Amino acid sequence: MDKKLFVQMNNISKTIKKTTILHDIHMNVSSGHVVALCGGNGAGKSTLLRLLAGVQQPSEGTLLVGGLQSKTSKKAYAKQIGYMPDDYVFTNRLTGKESLVFWAKLRGLPKERAVQMLERVGLSQAANEAVQNYSKGMRQRLMLAQALLSNPPLLLLDEPTNGLDPYWVDNLIELVHEFSQAGTTIVLSTHNLSFTEAICNQIVFLRTGKIVFKSTPTEFRQHIDEEGYRDAFSAEGRWMQ
Ligand SMILES: Nc1ncnc2c1ncn2[C@@H]1O[C@H](COP(=O)(O)OP(=O)(O)OP(=O)(O)O)[C@@H](O)[C@H]1O
Numbered sequence: 001m002d003k004k005l006f007v008q009m010n011n012i013s014k015t016i017k018k019t020t021i022l023h024d025i026h027m028n029v030s031s032g033h034v035v036a037l038c039g040g041n042g043a044g045k046s047t048l049l050r051l052l053a054g055v056q057q058p059s060e061g062t063l064l065v066g067g068l069q070s071k072t073s074k075k076a077y078a079k080q081i082g083y084m085p086d087d088y089v090f091t092n093r094l095t096g097k098e099s100l101v102f103w104a105k106l107r108g109l110p111k112e113r114a115v116q117m118l119e120r121v122g123l124s125q126a127a128n129e130a131v132q133n134y135s136k137g138m139r140q141r142l143m144l145a146q147a148l149l150s151n152p153p154l155l156l157l158d159e160p161t162n163g164l165d166p167y168w169v170d171n172l173i174e175l176v177h178e179f180s181q182a183g184t185t186i187v188l189s190t191h192n193l194s195f196t197e198a199i200c201n202q203i204v205f206l207r208t209g210k211i212v213f214k215s216t217p218t219e220f221r222q223h224i225d226e227e228g229y230r231d232a233f234s235a236e237g238r239w240m241q
Contacts, residue, residue, distance in 0.1 A: 004030045004031055005028045005029065005030055005031075006029055006030065006031040006065065006066060006153065006154060006185040007027070007028060007029035007052065007064070007065055007154065007185060007187065008028050008062070008063070008064040008065075009025050009026060009027040009028070009051075009052075009061065009062070009063050009064075010026055010061055010062045010063075011024055011025075011026065011060060011061035011062065012024070012025040012026075012027075012051065012058045012060065012061035012062075012063055013025070013058065013059050013060045013061060014044075014047055014051060014056065014058055014059050014209075015059040020059075020209065021044055021047050021209050022044045022047055022048060022051075022058075022209045022210075023209050023210045024061075024210070025048065025061070025210075025211060026211070027204055027211065029185055029187060029202075030185070031153075031183060031185055032180055032181075032183045032184065032185060033180070033185060033186075033201045033202065034176060034180050034185075034186040034187075034188070034199050034200045034201050034202075035186070035187045035188075035200060035201065035202045035203075035204055036188055036189070036190055036195075036196040036200040036202070036203050036204070036217070037049070037187065037188070037189040037190075037204050037206060038189070038190065038191065038193075038196065038203050038204070038205045038206070038220075039205055039206035039207055039233070040207065040232075040233035040234060040235055042208075042235065043206040043207055043208065043209070043235075044206050044208075044209040045158070045189035045206060046085075046086060046087075046158055046189065047209075048189075048206070049083070049085075049156050049158050049187065049189060050085075051063060052065065052081075052154070052156055052187060053081055053083040053085075053156050054070035054074070054077050054078055054081065055083070055085075057070065057071055065077060065080055065081065065154055066080050066153060066154070068080070079150070079152075080152055080153050080154050081152050081154050081155075081156060082146075082147035082148055082149065082150060082151075082152035082154070082155045082156070083147055083156045083158075084143045084144055084146070084147040084155075084156065084157045084158060084160060085143070085158050086158035086159045086162065086189075088143055090131045090132075090139065090142075091131070092130060092131050092132035093130055093132065094130065094131055095127065095128050095129055095130055095131065096118060096123050096126055096127050096128075096129065096131055096134065096138075096142050097114065097115070097118060097127040097128060099131060099142065099146075100114035100117060100118055100142065100145055100146060100149070101114045103146045103149060104149055107149060107150045109149060109150060113149060114145075114149065115127075117145040117146075117148055117149055118145060120145065120148070120175075121141035121142070121144055121145045122141060122168070122171070123138060123141055123142060123145070126138060135163070136162070136163035137163040137164050137165060137168060139163070140160065140162060140163045140164055141164075141168065144157070144160060144172070144175075148175075148179070151184075152184070153183070153184060153185060154184070154185050154186075154187070155179060155184050155185070155186045155187075155188075156186075156187050156188070157186065157187075157188035157189070158188070158189050159188075159189055159190060159191070160172060160188055160190070161190060161192050161195055169192075169195065172195075173195070173198045173199055176188075176199045177199060180199075188200075191233075193217070193220070193221065193224070196217045196220075197217040197218070197221065200217050201216070202214060202215070202216060202217075203215055203216070203217055203220045205220070205232070207235065208235055
């Protein structure tokens with residue numbers, strides 16, 4: 001394995017109930033790089049993140065993270081990953097702190113680490129409130145703290161800016177910088193182009209399960225300014241094929 005490439009996806013496809021959701025995906029990510037998955041609704045971003053997280057398995061192709069395959073090295077593979085899904089169902093009667101302490105224990109981490117991460121995402125004051133009383137943005141920040149708990153070498157964030165106010169989007173940008181500078185590889189999905197411009201080395205643009213464009217955020221912005229958003233994000237769009 002090329003040591004600089006922390007994520008290697010070759011010829012990946014995913015078929016569920018006879019429908020192919022991802023087709024022939026090739027994507028490599030260097031250690032410490034930040035990659036944004038972009039594309040319209042249903043393009044396949046969350047599915048790709050689930051495959052990377054090891055929550056689902058590819059139907060075809062090879063997926064390596066840190067040289068490991070999820071299928072054959074399940075525990076060691078999972079240990080490398082912090083995953084913030086976009087559809088997590090919370091146990092609402094637990095407090096924010098109880099939830100995070102539970103996740104910390106699952107990873108063999110001390111309670112203090114949970115308390116430290118609650119503070120990092122601005123939830124110390126709400127630590128003893130039930131999660132059912134949290135706002136959307138507070139739940140997002142709790143999921144982010146969960147993903148960061150073990151200081152993983154690969155961080156996967158599914159639409160992390162959803163529900164965050166501008167102050168917390170800025171804070172998230174700082175946090176992503178901090179982690180990527182420390183060597184964390186980050187793959188995230190987003191529809192927020194200014195967010196990608198602030199933090200990403202590369203944009204991988206998907207349409208109907210295929211990668212149709214890879215570029216820097218600056219090149220992407222130029223294309224999109226010339227060609228228009230509607231054509232880019234529409235499933236029927238011809239742009240970049
Ligand atoms: N378990 C499943 N069974 C059947 N179809 C699925 C399943 N999971 C995802 N899909 C389909 O796969 C396609 C890609 O879904 P996915 O959630 O990955 O898209 P996305 O790019 O994350 O979309 P969004 O921007 O709306 O979050 C969609 O057409 C979706 O309906």
